[in-house]
Amino acid sequence: MTECMRTKIAGIGHYVPEKVVSNHDLTQYMDTSDEWIRERTGIESRRYAEKHRETTASMGAKAARIALERAGITAEEVDFIIFATLSPDYYFPGCGVLLQRELGVTNKEAGALDIRNQCSGFVYGISIADQFIKSGMYKNILLVGSEMHSMGLDFSDEGRAVTVIFGDGAGAVVLQPTEQEGQGVLTTCLHSDGTHAEELAMINPGSHSGYHLGTEKFGYPDVDVPGGTFVTQTMVDNNLLAPNMTGQLVFKTAVVKFPEVIQEALHKTGLQVSDIDLLIPHQANLRISQFVQKSLRLPDEKVFNNIQKYGNTTAASIPIALSEAWEAGLVKEGNLICLAAFGSGFTWGSALIRW
Numbered sequence: 001m002t003e004c005m006r007t008k009i010a011g012i013g014h015y016v017p018e019k020v021v022s023n024h025d026l027t028q029y030m031d032t033s034d035e036w037i038r039e040r041t042g043i044e045s046r047r048y049a050e051k052h053r054e055t056t057a058s059m060g061a062k063a064a065r066i067a068l069e070r071a072g073i074t075a076e077e078v079d080f081i082i083f084a085t086l087s088p089d090y091y092f093p094g095c096g097v098l099l100q101r102e103l104g105v106t107n108k109e110a111g112a113l114d115i116r117n118q119c120s121g122f123v124y125g126i127s128i129a130d131q132f133i134k135s136g137m138y139k140n141i142l143l144v145g146s147e148m149h150s151m152g153l154d155f156s157d158e159g160r161a162v163t164v165i166f167g168d169g170a171g172a173v174v175l176q177p178t179e180q181e182g183q184g185v186l187t188t189c190l191h192s193d194g195t196h197a198e199e200l201a202m203i204n205p206g207s208h209s210g211y212h213l214g215t216e217k218f219g220y221p222d223v224d225v226p227g228g229t230f231v232t233q234t235m236v237d238n239n240l241l242a243p244n245m246t247g248q249l250v251f252k253t254a255v256v257k258f259p260e261v262i263q264e265a266l267h268k269t270g271l272q273v274s275d276i277d278l279l280i281p282h283q284a285n286l287r288i289s290q291f292v293q294k295s296l297r298l299p300d301e302k303v304f305n306n307i308q309k310y311g312n313t314t315a316a317s318i319p320i321a322l323s324e325a326w327e328a329g330l331v332k333e334g335n336l337i338c339l340a341a342f343g344s345g346f347t348w349g350s351a352l353i354r355w
């Protein structure tokens, strides 16, 4: 390993589906209002993918093609794929190989890794890619975060607190080694705490069959149904195939963990909050980002938010925001960019990147 070798983001791109769904549009399906959604989350609209024509992997491929072009490489040159999503095309195999096929990555030796870290998936992906690049194992890693939430939400009143928050979209980056002085990923910090795993989760379908790890609070036991491991009639009859969220616990934990993990990264690199040129928080909820901004005392121009337009796109939110910020000229060579995420698991993390 070359001592001074670091990992740089060589190309970035994003894709959001054309269909815009406003808060008002959602009132057709559930008892909600534009005012409630804006006040609690800051969200004004979100995008929904086109059913039967788009998938998590196909959206990821659209974002990836842009990132590859901006990095000046072809799909054949990709030697490793990392795909982060909680809404994959299939239960298995993962989206990594589907992306490989869709892009025509002709290098059949290329590895493909799927990661399931939900909202912090992209930050975890940066960290994984960084280790592979620094060790010299790979030279062109394609990291994609993509979500198609619209296919898995509960559009009844029961699901409204979750459904109004989430949207579809994809973002991608190409990571490469750099020896340019000071450039690249300076550090990453990753954390998890499974104590509240079911508080922001979609536990069905799954192998738990409703009877362990505290899941009885969220599911009905199917233990008397032989072979009832995945989707069962009980799940369908009781509307148990949708995500659930204990919103206030998520909010309270997130506003502590975001600043903590950002400070940790700064501490590791001997930098200060004032050194950050742009913070791109996972777009969980505008109120959470505002709390984080306030607690770090960052001015408005140093925090990028686009949740107003896209809602929470989970693993895709950071690369979409980073790509939009880059396109707007807010990410320049030499800038210190801080990425931070918190979400289901709970898992959280941060990355400091000198662009």
Ligand code: COA
Binding pocket: 031, 032, 033, 036, 037, 040, 041, 119, 160, 161, 162, 164, 165, 245, 246, 247, 248, 250, 251, 284, 285, 288, 312, 342, 343, 344
């Ligand atoms: N429209 C209208 N009313 C709604 C609603 C909706 N979409 N969703 C819930 N409500 C109602 C509730 O039923 C409740 O009604 P009640 O008082 O009659 O019982 C009321 O609004 C308050 O619900 P509550 O859940 O206490 O609201 P809240 O202030 O906690 O806000 C969240 C809910 C989800 C917006 C908030 O908890 C939050 O933002 N949490 C973090 C979520 C997040 O960031 N998730 C992503 C993490 S990666």
